Amino acid sequence: MGSFKIFVGGLSGEYAILKDDDGKPVMGPDNIPVMLRKTLEIDYQIYGDEFYPGRDDVHQLAEKWIMR
DSSP: OOEEEEEEESSSOOEEEOBOTTSOBOBOTTSOBOEEEEEEEEEEEEOOOSSSTTOSOEEEEEEEEEEO
8 A cells, every 4th residue: 555644624623715816705616615624634654565464564654734
């Protein structure tokens, strides 16, 4: 597998409405403003090879907050 990311939403409740250059809300296809939510992104790496799959350790590389 190599590496993977986990995204966790709903922890903070923080959000922002996406706006264009004129300051107007960007509308989605259903004519509802596009909303970005604060989400925790956690990056993991699995060091190992194809021998003995499932026995390699999983290491957390980074943890950061993003808006998505």
